[in-house]
Amino acid sequence: MEYLKEGEAAPEFTATDQNGKEVSHADFRGKKTILYFYPKDSTPGCTKEACDFRDNYEMLAKQGFQVIGVSADTEKSHKKFIDKYDLPFSLISDPEKEMIQKYHAWGPKKFMGREYDGIHRITYVIDEEGKIEKIIEKVKTKEASKQVLEALA
Numbered sequence: 142m143e144y145l146k147e148g149e150a151a152p153e154f155t156a157t158d159q160n161g162k163e164v165s166h167a168d169f170r171g172k173k174t175i176l177y178f179y180p181k182d183s184t185p186g187c188t189k190e191a192c193d194f195r196d197n198y199e200m201l202a203k204q205g206f207q208v209i210g211v212s213a214d215t216e217k218s219h220k221k222f223i224d225k226y227d228l229p230f231s232l233i234s235d236p237e238k239e240m241i242q243k244y245h246a247w248g249p250k251k252f253m254g255r256e257y258d259g260i261h262r263i264t265y266v267i268d269e270e271g272k273i274e275k276i277i278e279k280v281k282t283k284e285a286s287k288q289v290l291e292a293l294a
Contacts, residue, residue: 177211211235264285
């Protein structure tokens with residue numbers, strides 16, 4: 142499998158957010174974007190990661206970042222997740238896993254000795270021109286926003 146690299150253009154996509162609104166890569170031009178992929182709404186690790194971004198959202202926004210989460214969950218599931226945890230950012234629904242695969246967030250995983258394909262927790266920092274500035278592959282769910290800032294320091 143070929144991986145994305147820092148400095149490359151971020152892959153193009155069109156998908157829908159929690160409100161069924163179509164979004165595409167072009168919507169993020171001119172903004173620094175934290176695009177994070179996660180396995181499943183309302184699971185313990187994914188909730189910790191989302192809440193870390195929520196708790197640090199204002200500070201990230203002051204530094205010019207927008208935060209966008211992506212998983213294969215439905216729009217309805219995303220809406221429920223946002224409402225339950227008061228998330229101030231959008232979540233993209235990708236049930237067909239097209240965007241997830243373009244960003245190399247899909248592949249073999251191991252859990253309790255079992256191997257299966259699933260969504261990898263990975264974060265991309267994309268600059269204003271749409272290029273990948275940083276890739277964080279070993280995401281710490283409770284420190285996701287701190288990891289982004291440290292990677293850019």
